[in-house]
Amino acid sequence: MLHAMERPGCLSSSKRRRGRTLRCVYRATQVGEDALRLAHGKAGELFGDFVPTHCAPPPNPQRMRPDMSFDRRRLLQLGAAAAVSAGVAPLVACSSRRVEPTADYTIRIATGPIELAPGVIVTTTTYNGQFPGPLLRFREGRPVVVDIRNDTATPEQLHWHGQKISVDYDGAAEEGTPYVPAHGARRIRFTPGPAGHRFYHTHLRAGANLAAGQYSGEVGPVYIDPRNEPGRYDREVFLTLKEFLPSLSQGGDMAMDFLAGEEEPTLKSTGEAAMNASLAQGKPHGYEVGYQFFAINGRMLGHGEPIRVKAGERVLFHVLNGSAGEIRSLALPGHAFQVVAMDGNPVATPTEVPVLWIGTAERVSAIVQMDHPGVWVLGDLSDDDRGHGMGVVVEYAGASGTPQWAKPPSAKWDYAAFGDSTPKTYAPDETFDMTFAKNNAALNGFNQWTINGVAFSDKAMDPMFKLHQSRRYRLRMKNASDDIHPIHLHRHTFELTRIAGKATSGVLKDVVMLGGYQTAEVDFVADDLGLALFHCHQQLHMDFGFMALFDCV
Ligand SMILES: [Cu+2]
DSSP states (O other): OOOOOOOOOOOOTTOOOOOOOOOOOOOSHHHHHHHHHHHOOOTTTOOSSSOSSOOOOOGGGGOOOOTTTTEHHHHHHHHHHHHHGGGGOOOOOOSSSSSOOSEEEEEEEEEEEEETTTTEEEEEEEEEEEESOOOEEEEOOOOEEEEEEOOOSSSOEEEEEEEOOOOOHHGGOOOOOBBTTEEEEEEEEEESSEEEEEEEEOOOTTTTOOTSSSSSBOOEEEEEOOOHHHHHHHHEEEEEEEEEEEEOOSSSOOOOOOOOOOOHHHHHHHHHHHHHHHTTTTTTOOOOEEEEEEETTTTTTTTTOOOOETTTTTEEEEEEOOOSSOOOBBTTOOEEEEEETTTTEEEEEEEEEOOEEEEEEEEEEHHHEEEEEEEEEEEEEEEHHTTTTTTEEEEEEESSSSSSSOOOOOOOOGGGGGGSOOOOOOOOSSEEEEEEEEEEEETTTEEEEETTTBOTTTTTOOEEEEETOOOOOOEEEEEESSSSSEEEETTTOOEEETTEEOOOSSEESEEEEEEEOOEEEEEEEOOOOOOEEEESSSSHHTTTTTTEEEEEE
């Protein structure tokens, strides 16, 4: 059994979204033994719904690389196709009897300790006893078998974010995906796609339980290798950004105004009137979530292995914001990011920017030309967040000294900058208008969120919109709140067609940040039959109403 961590009562009730203190020190008992058990798993445990084969090939060490860094030249030496696709084992046929294929990957959900820095150990639920979960490399179009084992007492949902797969496997109870039973297992088979940087995460709702859902460590990256990879880079590095030890506060949220474009005056007046009426009734601001510790690839700044580079290299960073609700920024002093893909999809116009802004669940792939030797901090623009761990050291070969940080030039984040220089225009078959609004502190101090006046109901589970397969739909979204919402649609990729009033095309995503009192329009083709969940990816928002179902018939 794992022993509970000692948790001094030092989380301030006034903490806001960004963590402040490092005064808490957590001590674990039996950490070594339990961590070892979690990392390697127990052989011979029963699986829920399949029979393991006896003619399985040995595990391939190339499948899981804990440093999340890949030297492309070495991969090419090894034979890129073989090495990159090593995560895809062949199906095994060893006799005339029916034989189950070996799983390409086994994901084990369990609660245990992870060490973010020396003396900073937190207990959380993870995949395979590590944070982030192992990088899963798939090959576009090649079927895979994944075993999901749940060693917790809670039924689980593992969502394959950004992939177009059936509701049986997508990992959302609202769509009808079966749960992975508590202390049970589920084997799934699907064909990965589309190619690019995807990820997997729990899709449980947490409500007020800040140990559940994405407040936990249940996040891991996926990379689906495309059939054709241009590969104009030397090395690729996967970074998963995440906060730990959440707590609630009611101080109101920090304004973030990095998004390009203007607010809509009518949305602003509506939202502000509703908020002022609520405050006038004596209600405080609804709860927000703040965090104690910040980490990249599970290590706080200065406590993980540096990213070691050589002058002249082109390093491709695949950055995933694995947060439950935070928006992250990332800068590397003296360097620029050439954004080549967003949410795993190549952008129409690769563009250099000084800072990456990454909404909850978004991914950005960007190449950095390493032409400024030294030892640098690749970190969040917020001094507070960086000071509490949100960064990683980049160290050039031959350089030494204290890692340096410098504030980058300010720049707005404009999705349209990565789109077609002359936007294409489309004629959707149908347009849905969606207005998002907040009822301040309406649910026992939590904000209630509505789409067109309706908060998602577990009881009703009525699809809000009906789709017909292969038709093109436009979502015309209006945000009548001051929060930024990272809007996500399951099982589909959408194209931005208008962002804060500006027409665009050529930016394909599965999450888009919708700015406070701003508007956005996205188009998608109804790819697949069945239900598709639409929601804000802020755990706190989706759990309190900000969800809807599309039903494709
Ligand atoms: Cu939201």
